[in-house]
Amino acid sequence: MKAINAIRMGGSEILPLVEGGKGVAVSNGASCGAWASAGGVGTFSAVNADSYDEDGRIVRQTYSGKTRRDRHEELVAYGIAGGIAQAREAHERAGGQGRIHANILWEMGGAERVIRGVLEGAKGLISGITCGAGMPYRLADIAREFGVFYYPIVSSARAFGALWKRSYSKTREWMGGVVYEDPWLAGGHNGLSNSEDPLVPEDPFPRVLKLRQQMREFGLGDVPIIMAGGVWWLEEWEDWIDNPELGPVAFQFGTRPLVTRESPISDAWKQRLLELKPGDVLLQRFSPTGFYSSAVRNGYLRELEERSERQVAYTSEPVGDHVAEYAVGPRKRRVWLTAHDRARVDRFEIAGFTEAMRTPDNTLVFVTPEKSREILKDQVDCMGCLSTCRFSNWSQHGPDYSNGRKADPRSFCIQKTLQDISHDGALEDNLMFAGHNAYRFGQDPFYSNGFIPTAKQLVERILTGR
DSSP: OOOOOEEETTTEOOOOEEOOOOOOSSSHHHHHHHHTTTEEEEEEEEEOOOOOOSOBBOOOOOOOOHHHHHHHHHHHHHHHHHHHHHHHHHHHTTTOOOOOEEEEEEEEEEHHHHHHHOOOOOOTTEEEEEEESOTTTTHHHHHHHHEEEEEEESSSSSHHHHHHHHHHGGGGGGOOOOEEETTTTTTEEEOTTTOTTSSSSSOOOHHHHHHHHHHHTTOOOTTTEESSSSSSGGGGGGGTOOOOOSEEEEEEEEEEEGSSSSSOOOHHHHHHHHHHHHEEEEEEOOTTTTTTEEEEHHHHHHHHHHHHHHHHOOOOSEEEBOOOOEEEETTTTEEEOOHHHHHHHHHHTTTOOEEEEEEETSSEEEEEEHHHHHHHHHHHHHOOOSOTTTTTTBSSTTTBOOSSSOOOSSSOOOOHHHHHHHHHOOOOTOBBOOTTGGGGGOOOOGGGOHHHHHHHHHHHHHHOOO
C-alpha cells in the first residue's frame, strides 16, 4: 500500500483520515476526540446532540411546549447545549492532536441558530464545520464570522458550482475542503438528484474528477476533496492517492468508527453491524426530509415498505376507471377507487389493516388501528426537528409554519426514532443508518471473534492496510 502522508487542510498539516459525522448522538465528543487524538479529523454531530446534567448524566430531550413552535424552540435550545457539551468533550479527549469538526444538516430544524449558538459557546474548540443535506448557502458566512473553516458536503460538481457562484466565491479563504459523498454508497441521507437512477450506481472517480476540474476553474486546485462513502481499505483507492489529476484527497470513514470502543452506540448495535450481509443496507426514500437515505433493512424499514405497498389511488368524484365507491374515516366520506384496487382494499381489511390514511398524493394507505394512532400521535407531537417535514407538514418558516401539504403517513418521525436507537432503543424497531459497505465488518479479519478496536487502533489499521 502507498504511504499515507499528511496533507494541508483547514490551515494545518493533518492525516487525510476523517471521521464522518453521524446523526443524533451517534458521533459524539468521545468518538470525535479519540479519532482526533490519533492524528486525523474527528467529527461530532451537532444534530440534537446530547447534553449532561450536573452529575454527568445524559439529559433526555423531552418537550413540554403546547405548540409545534414552542417545542421547536425547546429543540433549538437542546441542540445548542448538546453541541457545546460535545465540543468540550472532544477538545479534552483530543489532547491537542488532530482537528475537531462539527457536523450539521442544513435541513435540520433551526440549523443556523444551532451552529451559531454552538460556535459561540465553544469558542476556539471547533476548527471546522461540515454540512450537507440541502444547499447550505449561508455556511460560508457563518464560518467567516466565527473564524472556522467550512466543508460543504456535495454529491456532484453541479451542486458545488451552484454553491460557489451564489455564496462561496466570496469566502474562499475559509474553505477547508469539499466532501464528495457518494450518493449510492454513503450511509444516512444521500444527495441523489432526480436525474440519477438510485438503482444504477456510478463510478465515483469520474464524478470526483469533474468536481476537481471545476474547483480548479475556481482557483481551488489545492483545496482537498474528501471522499466519503464506500471507503474501507485504502489500497483499494491507490489510484486516488497522490494522483495529480485529482489533487489533494482525504478519505472519510462514517460507518467504521461506529464499531470502536469509544463509539456511544449500544453493544447490541455494534454486534448487529458485525453480522450484516451484502444487501442488508437499503437505499430508500421514506425519510421525512424527502431525500434518499441508506439504512439497515430491519423490521422498521420493512414495515415502511409494506405500508407503502398497501396504497391505492382515489378520486373525489367518479372519473374514468375510478367507479368503485369507498367510505373513508369516521365520517365515512366517499371516494372512488378502481375495481381492482377496491378488491385489494377488501384483502387489506381482512388482514387487519382497516384504517385508511390520506396522503398528499391523493392515495390511501392502509394500516392497523394501532399504527394509525401511533402515526397521528407522532404527527401531533412534532417538535420541528427539520426545516420542513413531509411526515408532519411542519415548516420552520411563518406565517403558518406548514409546508402547505397534507401530512404524509408513508413517512415517520425521524427525531423520535433516532433519539430512541441512539439511547439503547430496540434495533429492529428503529431507523439504523449505515453505509452500504457495512457488510464488510463480517468479512474483515480485524474484527474476528467480535474484536472491538479503539479509535486509535482503527486509525492504525487503516494506515497499515490489510
